[in-house]
Amino acid sequence: MKRFLLIIIALLVISLAYGQFEGFNLYFGNLHSHTSYSDGQETPEYAYDFAKAVPQMDFLAVTDHAHYFEQVLSDGRDKFEAMKKAARENSSGTFLSIAGFEWTATGWGHINVYEAPDWTDRNKSPNLDTFYSWIESKKVLAQFNHPITMFGIFDDFKYYPKADKYINLVEVGNGNWSLGDTISPEMFNAVRLALANGWHLGITVGQDNHKANWGAANDSRTAIYSPSLKLEDILNSLMKRRTYGTEDNDIIVEFSGNGKPLGSIVYDANSLNLHLKVKETEDDPIEKVVIYSKYGIYKSFDATSNIFEYSEEIPVESSYEFFFAYILEADGQEIVTTPIWVQSSSNKYLYNPSIYPANVKPGETVLAKFVVSNLNDSCECFTVYLKNTEGKLLASKELSVGPLSVEEVMLNFTVQSEKDNVVLFYLDEELAFRSGLTIRAGSSLNILLDKTHDNFSMNSREILKATINNAGHKIVEAERMLRPADFNNKDIFILPLPGTEGFFEKLKILQKPHQAIIKNFVANGGTLIVLGNGVPISQKIKDSYNDLLKVLELPITFREPVSSDVExxxxxTFDGYRELVGAGSVYEGTYEKGRILIFAGDPFTDKVIEENKKLLDELLGIEKIVVPET
Incomplete structure (x- = not known):
């Protein structure tokens, strides 16, 4: 759809005062820290008092690990109750102390809970299902912490609509090292996954202090727009996701849509009037601003000033959209805003579809996988339609989804022509998503490269892969174990003999079931290319590949290496070669409907492939060698 854009980028000093932010103050602080009540230092009283004196620290949440709360303090007091009491006694009109705890279940992930009437831990709530149910029953604010593989990323942020009401925050950055580089690519990408999967989350950055440096560890902060520092106002603002996460402790960011501040959900809008204003001190210029949507990067801007302004009227295409801003300063500090969501009031949504394989030619079947949700309070029946841009129906499925529930859906369809290169996903009549397919010419080739037998020089095939893909063909690697399904829709199978890589001889042997799979592939019209090499392999390994040649009724045999040098x-030009009894350096034959080429050496490693342009042209019709950038 053609977009009519109004883009204003103003690099001048301007007042940051949109109407939608009137009545709000901007506060900076830390929502993730620990004391000696778990595995940190000092007491909550000490932590709150320390943080009060740190510049740009308006609030601190102490979130000790809940599994430590079973132990009472040395004076007999309950840790959780003592922490809540300390928070109330250390708050003032200029500083807010927040009491919380961290549910710690590495593998699943870590989650903070704020101002709860009681607590639970990994022993009482051992998995996400039970903990999400606990949060829902208590109706308390919660935050996903440091979503990285080391700690857990919450079952890949599988969407739970009931929990989405209360888990309204997520850390895009975490750390208490002095450099302050707390926003990591892994966390940023995990947050994008959570948003794509349906979660509505306010963006935060936490210091996760375990030393006595609450707020002082670095400049990383969570910024909150709130009417005041009163506890009820701050909790309400956090519930409504009026936040941004920042490595800079004084940057002012205003992000809004259709007159509503960041964190808002705009319903049934035909367009979104998106506004972003950023203001920094004069000695701290902005370098780049990126606007993200559910599809990825929507717009990117270079900047050189300490002030940035952007405004655009964006047509709303689908029933579920969101936009957020990423800001990079010249000194490397990063800032990420909470999104603005635009949604249909039908409360029926489709999230993050994938189509596999995404690179096909007409006649091949693909699988579309996605999740649909029903956020209504009653069961809903609706139909999912997959169409191309001309309205042709590709697949459909009728669904009945319970209240506040999700359902995973899988649909197969066969690609008919190049017109199917964009797939439109509909829920009833509402467009939900558009996803692209790469559709190659019908004459293009599907090539399978074996990587299941510790094959020779497998980490040195990048030029081969880039060259084949650039020519309009498709090459994929068979990994772990060779299976019949690997050969579906394949035209060519490249089988390099094993090399010196790997440790287990058994993995290098071409087992009889694998020989049978290859035989069947060739018999049905596939092309087999076997590559020799010049490195020693055991007689048992060599015999297994010669057995394949016998099964294919070929009058040739691999023997010992002749040279491991380029010859x-x-x-x-070969990257090493071995004796091929019954042939010279190349043997060409047939078996039933298929074609077979056996090479004494390997002409397709990165070391020699550029010398074999003529061979690639003869075999695959490839005229240009492509060397990928390193």
Whole structure:
């Protein structure tokens, strides 16, 4: 759809005072820290008092690990109750102390809970299902912490609509090192996954202090727009996601849509009037601003000033959209805003579809996988339609989804032509998503490269892969174990003999079931290319590949290596070669409907492939060698 854009980028000093932010103050602080009540230092009283004196620290949440709360303090007091009491006694009109705890279940992930009437831990709530149910029953604010593989990313942020009401925050950055580089690519990408999966989350950055440096560890902060520092106002603002996460402790960011501040959900809008204003001190210029949507990068701007302004009227295409801003300063500090969501009031949504394989040619079947949700309070029946841009129906499925529930859906369809290169996903009549397919010419080739037998030089095939893909063909690697399904829709199978890589001889042997799979592939019209090499392999391994040649009724046999050096033989440059009894350096034959090529050496490693342009042209019709950038 053609977009009519109004883009204003103003690099001048301007007042940051949109109407939608009137009545709000901007506060900076830390929502993630620990004391000696778990595995940190000092007491909550000490932590709150320390943080009060740190510049740009308006609030601190102490969130000790809940599994430590079973132990009472040395004076007999309950840790959780003592922490809540300390928070109330250390708050003032200029500083807010927040009491919380961290549910710690590494593998699943870590989650903070704020101002709860009681607590639970990994022993009482051992998995996400039970903990989400606990949060829902208590109706308390919660935050996903440091979503990285080391700690857990919450079952890949599988969407739970009931928990989405209360888990309204997520850390995009975490750390208490002095450099302050707390926003990591892994956390940023995990947050994008959570948003794509349906979660509505306010963006935060936490210091996760375990030393006595609450707020002083670095400049990383969570910024909150709130009417005041009163506890009820701050909790309400956090519930409504009026936040941004920042490595800079004084940057002012205003992000809004259709007159509503960041964190808002705009319903049934035909367009979104998106506004972003950023203001920094004069000695701290902005370098880049990126606007993200559910599809990825929507717009990117270079900047050189300490002030940035952007405004655009964006047509709303689908029933579920969101936009957020990423800001990079010249000194490397990063800032990420909470999104603005635009949604249909139908409360029926489709999230983050994938189509596999995404690179196909007409006649091949693909699988579309996605999740649909029903956020209504009653069961809903609706139909999912997959169409191309001309309205042709590709697949459909009728669904009945319970209240506040999700359902995973899988649909197969066969690609008919190049017109199917964009797939439109509909829920009833509402467009939910558009996803692209790469559709190659019908004459293009699907090539399978074996990587299941510790094959020779497998980490040195990048030029081969780039060259094949650039020519309009498709090459994929068979990994772990060779299976019949790997050969579906394949035209060519490249089988390099094993090399010196790997440790287990058994993995290098071409087992009889694998020989049978390859035989069947060739018999049905596939092309087999076997590559020799010049490195020693055991007799048992060598015999297994010669057994394949016998199964294919070929009058040739691999013997011992002749040379491991680069050698040119009969116009082909090999990266080492071995004796091929019954042939010279190349044997070409057939078996039933298929074609077979056996090479004494390997002409397709990165070391020699550029010398074999003529061979690639003869075999695959490839005229250009492509060397990928390193």
């Amino acid at each position: 040119e033989i009969s116009g082909i």
